[in-house]
Amino acid sequence: MRHRALPAAIALAALSTGLLAGCGANEATPATGGSARAGGTLYVLSDRATNLFDPGKSSSLPITSLGLVHRRLTAWDAAPGKTTTVVPDLATDTGKVSDGGKTWTYTLRDGLKFSDGSPITSADIRWGVERSFTPAFSGGLAYHKALLDSAATYRGPFEGKDLASIETPDDKTIVFHLARAYGDWPWVVSTPAFAPVPKGKGSEATYGEHPVASGPFQVTKYQSGVEIRLERNPNWSRANDPIRTGLPDAVVFQLGQQSSVISKRLIDDSGNDRFAFGLPFVAPAQLAQVQGNAAAKQRVVTSKSGALAYLAINTTRGKLTDPKVRQAFQYAVDKGAYQVASAGSAALAGDIATTLITDGIAGREQFDLYPAPPAGDPAKAKALLAEAGLPNGLDNLVLVASNANDYAAKAQAIQAGLSRAGIKVTIKALDSDAFEEATTGNNPDYDLVLTSWQPDFPSPNANLQPLFATSEIGNGAYNTSRYSSPEVDRLIEEAQSTVDPAAAAKLWAQLDRRIMQDSPVVPLIFTRNSFLHGSGVTGFQIPDFPAYPNYLQVGLNR
CATH class of the missing domain: 3.10.105.10 (Dipeptide-binding Protein; Domain 3)
Known part of the structure; x- marks a missing residue:
């Protein structure tokens, strides 16, 4: 619920700022050459020991890592040069409001499927939201917990109880009853807890290591401190997802890397590192290395603003x-x-x-x-x-x-x-x-x-x-x-x-x-935040908000 711009805040990395002289926001993207194509493996070099793919525990922004695996009721249309807006994702619209702003109704798109081939229903959305109330799965964004009616004492579905303020009259419809009028509810349903979890699943603490996916990728390997591998979800449809391109065949998070090593690898731009980008942000102490390398300087992308x-x-x-x-x-x-x-x-x-x-x-x-x-x-x-x-x-x-x-x-x-x-x-x-x-x-x-x-x-x-x-x-x-x-x-x-x-x-x-x-x-x-990527990465852009790359649009120029 709270995003102080410190290491724990956004499930990305520690905050540092930097901007290369002469490099404006997103200026580097065209310099990569060519255009994004389907296929290949995208690498994310991270100094973090892990990455959360449990929607009940995550604070991840809709355009970053969690959005590769899990869809939500709504999403963000985020791109450089325009104000970020809320748009439908699993739902057909951003919500129909009634009762003076206290009741919000959503209808799911046709043909939605989980990675295991089962249909995504309103009951799965409800289960995911209810699951986030379970004390064992706390830690994620919690705006909905204070807003849903009669939710103060609710402790999740594993005790055999439903949350009465959420209704699912049929497989396609979900209705939220709030304790008070709240105009930003369409933004709230873009937070991680509104990703579907198959009803009855997700009781184990390790669910985030093998979640059932609704996005273009599914977790196939989870080795904390070493590597997380995402591969294509065979039941995801690009035609049914207006937000994600899902271009790579796989996304590999290489974990526990030192920041200075990440920068050096991306500056050198060799081997698989040509198809990588780095987290955290480029630190000021490392900018001098990049400024001395004309090719690397063209591969820095900088936010217009930030925290x-x-x-x-x-x-x-x-x-x-x-x-x-x-x-x-x-x-x-x-x-x-x-x-x-x-x-x-x-x-x-x-x-x-x-x-x-x-x-x-x-x-x-x-x-x-x-x-x-x-x-x-x-x-x-x-x-x-x-x-x-x-x-x-x-x-x-x-x-x-x-x-x-x-x-x-x-x-x-x-x-x-x-x-x-x-x-x-x-x-x-x-x-x-x-x-x-x-x-x-x-x-x-x-x-x-x-x-x-x-x-x-x-x-x-x-x-x-x-x-x-x-x-x-x-x-x-x-x-x-x-x-x-x-x-x-x-x-x-x-x-x-x-x-x-x-x-x-x-x-x-x-x-x-x-x-x-x-x-x-x-x-x-x-x-401002600056990120460095390899020469084979395309579509790497930072919107006006938030000051982080939009993972969902990244592809490879192979």
Whole structure:
């Protein structure tokens, strides 16, 4: 349900940013030559020890690895140069809504089959959703668990109980009854739990190693830490799937690779590595190697934008309870220095952010309530602090940062900028688990948090509600600024319950401005992601959202 842009967030890899000078987003794709053809083996070089193919446990985006094996009720139409939209996948449309936004009905396409040849029915969709409630299969995205009516105490189908808020009147129809109106439900049914699992199956913890597939590929080998092999699902039909090309004969995930080794293999571009791409992102430390190789430089694909990096201000802490004091931080922070600390230069890191809604999401409006040069405006910050009764600034603030992804080093750029405005900060660097506990628990002992956020689906809802709703304070949730505003909570609920997308977008844009007026966070940059692929890979593109390659369109030029 929560996608902080950290290693566990998106089942891809640890976050690092990078952009090659002269390489725009997706610029490299035409340079591969030729066009994608059916056949061949695509290799994915990953530094992860495993990859989850159990839809009940997965947080995978619809366009990445899980989407190769499992289809869902809806999917994302995601490509460069356009706003990502929700589209039908297993269903014939994105949902028919009734009861003021509380009831959503879906009809399945004709002729759908699992990899074992059995038909995919509405009962299988229901079983997959119900299975996700089983405690043993927790860990995946969970928006539906809070939204489906009477689901608070449900513990899955293996206890012999159905979830009453899901109805399957026939094999083709499934109806969801929500506890409240929710306009983004079509996005929710694109999350992993809405992949079909054959009714009665999937009770074993190892189901993800041999799932029954609905997508173009099925898992034929699963060796954690070494290799996962996907091969063609003989019962998948390209004519019945508008989202996936299913071009390769096989997709092989080579696991447990060192990031530096991945980059070297892809730069060398020999053997099977010509038909590979790498995870994680190309790290700044490795960009120099690529820049020195003209051929490799043409095979880097970079996102237009990405996760929002931001500085959260603990709105419950001392003088930070005063909005004017928090507004001073908007001018005190040196965003230009943060760009350099992130990736060596402003061009490499990503554009400076002044809003909360991520670029590439419908409804986003560009504005800047606190205009300042990239280096900030320390004089303006000092003036605001003086107006708030702090002519000598602030002392002894604690800034918490994770040791992962060089956040502790980036925090030094924040520390230096704040110091120029008379704000003295001590950095407290923690390992990933300690960082999560310190910032999302119920006993916050910090003033500032340096972190980032990648929405789970392309709606402003997924930007704003998890970070700023009162309900998301503590208990493992991600409102790390501890921000609570009854007006904002009311507007969030109003926007969520608005079914018309255009009307909802206006409300979310209004919310973006309203939250920024209270200054619970300082937006820093929209981080860019760069990926390197071999010369035989085609169709390798990063949409405007999300900032990850669309696996479902990748083919090989053999």
